[in-house]
Amino acid sequence: MVTGMLALAAGLLALGFMPVLPPGWLLLLMAIGGLMLLPFRTHPVAFFLFGLAWACASGQWALDDRLPQSLDGQTRWLEGRVVGLPEPGAGVVRFELKDARSRRERLPRRIRLAWHGGPPVNSGERWRLAVKLRRPAGLLNLHGFDYEAWLLARRIGATGTVKDGQLLAPARQAWRDGLRQRVLAVEAHGRAAGLAALVMGDGSGLTREEWQLLQDTGTVHLMVISGQHISLLAAVIYLAVAGLARYGLWPARWPWLPWACALAFVGALGYGLLAGFDVPVQRACVMVALVLLWRWRFRHLRAWWPLLLALNAVLLFEPLASLQPGFWLSYAAVAVLIFTFAGRLGSWRWWQSWTRAQWLMGIGLLPPLLALGLPISLSGPLANLLAVPWISLLVLPPALLGCLLLPVPYVGEGLLWLAGGLLDGLFRLLGAMAGLWPAWVAPLVPLWVWGLSSLGALLLLLPKGVPLRVLGWPLLLLAVWPPQDPVAEGEVEVWQLDVGQGLSFILRTRDHAMLYDAGARVADFDLGERVVLPTLHKLGIRRLDLMLLSHADNDHAGGALAVQRGIAVSQVRSGEPEALPAALQSAPCDSGLSWGWNGARFTLWQWTGAADGNQASCVLLVEAGGERLLLTGDIDVHAERALLDSLLAVRTHWLQAPHHGSRTSSSMALLRRLTPKAVLISRGRGNAFGHPHPQVVARYRQLGMVIHDSAEQGALKLRLGTFSQPESLRQQRRFWRDWPAMP
Known part of the structure; x- marks a missing residue:
């Protein structure tokens, strides 16, 4: 069964490496071939074909939903509903329109728009807009941000610039947008935008300097809704129920373990809905659900099972998730932790486990960061050593409770004020670290150098005493000082x-x-x-x-x-x-x-x-x-x-x-x-x-x-x-x- 799940994951992940998608008849042939191979010992091949066929079909549906070439650069009047949280900026607001309709043309289901000098736009509103439409496109540079892949992963079939517009219907039940406005209006030591990012996953209010600071210290994951935040809330609920049961305060007629798992999942799901339940949040909720299920019924299985099940579940639900760097980093981080802590002899004290987790995480994530062309934080292990418990234990609880109690005069604002002050102190500390150790952008690394460096990282993650483990350092440092292809004399x-x-x-x-x-x-x-x-x-x-x-x-x-x-x-x-x-x-x-x-x-x-x-x-x-x-x-x-x-x-x-x-x-x-x-x-x-x-x-x-x-x-x-x-x-x-x- 493990080989079948690995083969299915390989087929689903292969989508991101394909130069072109196979035609429909070939996808159908792959699915039929998989069905024919399923009863035999070659079932891993069948699972691989199933995964590849499903991923390619999903990718083709997203491509088919793109704006037709004939409409590229054309201005059309259209109607649609604003979804998600609009992103106000300097003189421009960016937002997404869903189920847009035009009288004469078929439009993509989801369109990303920019309105320069336009009025405020709120989630849930219906607008009639004159839009200059564009097919998805972006700048293409050496290991730069792939905007086209990002748009496709979000199934955005067109972009556009708004020329004029008319509000047709106000927002209905746009509670997230209303909550964001209330959070941003709170005096929180100037960190209200950071609280909105932490609680609701809305990072549009953070300045470019703040994003750069988070990047330099490797703490970007702390200011967006990630598996860490959702799993933290689930863990608090689980431990609360377990504590009540341990001291006899939990009703005896209710088995505490299934209740703890169920309530923890409900809490995680509620936090996910507060954050908009986007693909990264869905991924985190699936992971938490499978971990809780494993804890409740399948503890006899190894810890790799929840990770592998979550990986396949997310990719089956949204195969295009693998086009986003965050997908690879989140699963790589969990895999590093499982590899580091599962099956080790002896025990570490809590502070040893915590410090080693951050140190080994920095080593284990180096290969995927290099492959994705992302900056590498030199201060990341130390910054996360302090920032993770600071955010998880000091900032997040009063921030969530403050949002919940905003209807209560002074109480909600007071809690958000406290959370903002704690967040401001953390930012000041991170600023000092970033000033000493800014993020490092690695030079281009040849494939063979990347492979050797990945082997070096793997060796360093092994337990002490493993033969040849010491070779991990020179292999890893190959990525820091890779051999260069010099320009020849006279060229x-x-x-x-x-x-x-x-x-x-x-x-x-x-x-x-x-x-x-x-x-x-x-x-x-x-x-x-x-x-x-x-x-x-x-x-x-x-x-x-x-x-x-x-x-x-x-x-x-x-x-x-x-x-x-x-x-x-x-x-x-x-x-x-x-x-x-x-x-x-x-x-x-x-x-x-x-x-x-x-x-x-x-x-x-x-x-x-x-x-x-x-x-x-x-x-x-x-x-x-x-x-x-x-x-x-x-x-x-x-x-x-x-x-x-x-x-x-x-x-x-x-x-x-x-x-x-x-x-x-x-x-x-x-x-x-x-x-x-x-x-x-x-x-x-x-x-x-x-x-x-x-x-x-x-x-x-x-x-x-x-x-x-x-x-x-x-x-x-x-x-x-x-x-x-x-x-x-x-x-x-x-x-x-x-x-x-x-x-």
Whole structure:
């Protein structure tokens, strides 16, 4: 039976690794084949086929519910009900609409919307909205957040921007939204948003700085509803009933064990409903239910059974849950604890068990964190050693009781005030730890290095005295200092990052690295922090010799401050140094400046007659091994005409499309003089400017240029000096990603 359950789990988990989904006839054939194999000894194969067929079918249903291509970018009036908790931000509110209807078109069942400058939106309300609809899409960068996978896992079939709207019906029984508003209105030492996250799973009120603090200390799981919170409440109820029974205070006619298990599950389920009963909460409730069932009736079975049953139950209910990183981390954490504590000889004192659990958890979760490309908290074991009991025993009880007693004057507010004060003290302590040990973003790790490091972590989790256990440390440290693939002498590695409607290039030689533009910063969404910095860290770059900002427009220089705060920058230059923040201390472009790094040549140019910021863009020519790349910023036809009279007007192999391919750039005179083989377009999908302009694209095609578009292909990697084809991240097929259109 164990092998069958493992095979079923393997089939269900295989969904996340599939580049494409099998056709329907093949899925039916797999299910029939599984039925035929079930009576024989090959039943694990049958369970695997069942799991794979069900997961693929579920994934295909989610894909079929996506917005049709014909409606992508179209504005439609639709009606629907707001579900979940809306997420208010700086001048924008984001929310989800369910069962949306339009007069003429079939729409996905669930749509995620953003309303800039709109009125307050509450859960349960019905709205009539004019929405510019978009198919699910997101930025695609090196080990970045996969927004498309996140949307699919939540079965969101479209996104959109609200242009206008009308409230049709107020909320009915929107008790969660009302409770959130009351919690946020309480004076709780400035931590009301943290209490709302802790009690209701609503983290929208937490600031970016608070999220970064939690990430640096490895305590994000404490501020979202997780299995720990739900299992804690269940454990308190179970222990209360057990204590009453032990001292004779429980009615003798009621068997205490089934009652303890049943009441504990009811408490866990109630907490889950308070938190919205989302997929992570469902996962936690299933786990608690199976542990309680195991405790009541099946204690003779090993502790692995509840974990395996919960894993299969969650995946059978929602196969797309495996697309979310939290799924892997939660089950990996429980598996580490079971492996560490189950079946050990001798006993540990409570404080030994607690400290070892945190230490070994840090080791055991290192491989999945590396595989998922997530930051690794250096202070995590120590921070969790203090924060987990602080939240579980001191903050959570008064927070839950305060929410329950809010109708009682002063009592509920007083309890929330106490919980907020305790939470504020914890945040101050975590802030001190984060200042000493910020989160570490590991560089790219080859698969064979990851495998050896995982083996090292497994060895370190084994009991003392196991042969070869000491080899775990050198194997584990391979992931900390993995072997690098250095850039060869005379070559330049070029990355065009996917920063939407903006621009950012990373260029590095064997011993040097520079950044050309840093993307935009819009409200609290900073692409320098979200995309550029993580990519620099993933490439193993810890210092920039030069940050060159073509000009001061937000889509080129908005993320520069975040980059400067997160990595050492030796020098900053810009085409508009006077228009940049003083903190950047930028030097001018210095047209004509040329230098060499490891056999590659770099040359700057700027039009002295520029009348605006776009024309003043600092242009960079990079030459390596006879192959050339020209980065042009946002120059227009007037600046291009001046460029034709400079030393940079030479045959170029790669051209960054001036001004994202706008109609006022990429003149035929420039293209004929440079004769590039390919053009690199950096732009946002469906941008409001219409970039690239169809006339410009027609010019590119007329001259036989290959078009590489970040909106279609994601981030792009190029080895200048090898005359090889670039690598697109979207070439790494995943079934939930739209395949790029052919240039």
